[in-house]
């Protein structure tokens with residue numbers, strides 16, 4: 001059991017961190033043209049217009065909360081006069097709101113992928129894996145925050161992760177591995193930390209890489225050109241995160257008809 005705990009809270013997070021950095025380097029060297037959001041706005045924009053900002057702004061606040069709670073030692077906030085009760089309040093209420101916004105946004109993004117046929121066909125295998133792992137990390141974090149912090153089901157006025165998870169992570173990152181700090185952590189948080197590191201490990205192999213180029217890189221890079229291709233006639237170059245975008249047959253047939261009609265009405269070229 002001790003061996004397993006050492007693996008979970010010592011080796012696994014570091015394997016994920018190494019996979020993340022090696023993966024980012026590999027992806028940058030081999031697939032710069034695939035380094036994009038693979039936006040599907042061209043197919044559907046109504047649901048996207050609501051879900052995407054809800055998800056992304058929710059995530060911005062979640063990330064700020066993580067940096068605050070995990071990186072800043074408890075003694076620092078205490079030394080500037082922030083009591084533990086006050087810290088718990090400012091972490092829990094905005095954290096719960098951000099979590100709900102992120103979950104609603106993610107649900108909207110997944111819903112449009114399922115119900116809109118063109119968006120569904122533009123969803124690669126790596127997207128599907130990514131949505132499951134992203135959903136896992138977000139759901140477990142939300143469940144932990146809502147049950148243990150907001151509704152306080154343990155009756156302990158919230159779980160103080162700044163005594164366990166936060167020092168464990170800070171020490172882990174400076175190679176001072178202390179798995180025992182995680183032993184008493186409630187299971188929703190344990191599950192969340194493992195889900196978080198699993199997502200970090202697969203991050204470079206998914207469309208999530210766009211997080212490192214948005215929004216600055218988008219200002220001066222060339223446009224991404226989208227063309228529909230008929231999968232029945234075109235050779236495809238395959239890539240792990242970059243499957244060819246498929247189109248519904250009805251749309252391909254409509255495009256072919258439109259092209260034929262345009263050819264008929266076009267005046268003959270003079271030689």
Ligand code: HEM
Nearest residue numbers: 062065091095099137138141142145149161169193196199
């Ligand atoms: C990278 C993927 C991750 C995602 C998408 C994610 C997402 C979330 C979400 C949505 C919440 C609930 C909202 C909030 O309270 O901020 C949350 C809470 C939390 N997460 Fe994560 N998380 C990730 C990784 C991690 C990791 C690696 C750790 C620790 C090592 C961690 C520790 C926590 C803690 C302690 C909370 C509770 C914050 C509070 O209630 O004040 N998370 N996470």
